[in-house]
Amino acid sequence: MVARTRIPTDNVLQLSALGQFGNPSTVKQIVAVIKPYLAERVLHALRRAPLEACSIREVKGYGRQKSYLDDYGDSEYSQAFLPKVEITLWVEEPRVEEIIRKIIDVARTGRIGDGKIMVLPVQETHTFADALSNEDTENIVSELREL
Numbered sequence: 001m002v003a004r005t006r007i008p009t010d011n012v013l014q015l016s017a018l019g020q021f022g023n024p025s026t027v028k029q030i031v032a033v034i035k036p037y038l039a040e041r042v043l044h045a046l047r048r049a050p051l052e053a054c055s056i057r058e059v060k061g062y063g064r065q066k067s068y069l070d071d072y073g074d075s076e077y078s079q080a081f082l083p084k085v086e087i088t089l090w091v092e093e094p095r096v097e098e099i100i101r102k103i104i105d106v107a108r109t110g111r112i113g114d115g116k117i118m119v120l121p122v123q124e125t126h127t128f129a130d131a132l133s134n135e136d137t138e139n140i141v142s143e144l145r146e147l
Contacts, residue, residue: 027052027092027093029122030099031087032087032117033086033115035109035114042087042103043056045103049099054088055087055088059085059086060081061084062082087103096119
């Protein structure tokens, strides 16, 4: 039976929205898929890191350890998707290596299935506030002034 781990999202700092900083081409998306019991430690290590934004999800999947699971034959473990936690971070490009190092330092156990880190470019960003027209924005501001 797999133990269920609550993801400690209350430890994540309130971070700025992606649309509030300069050029999106200087931002990278880091996706770390790690063992669930290490999620709290990773988030604790990143609490003071220079992040622009962060999201966390519980996921299930497999990587290289799938062939290892097949060795169990007909047991309940064969063909299993293992529980993982996916932490997605958006970071200014010069800080990417620093963030990756922090994740690896905390999440690496040296055993198969430790996880994976992917770094992706961010082509462009949008915020919901950007979707408003100037007229809509002016109406909202005038309504707020009346309160």
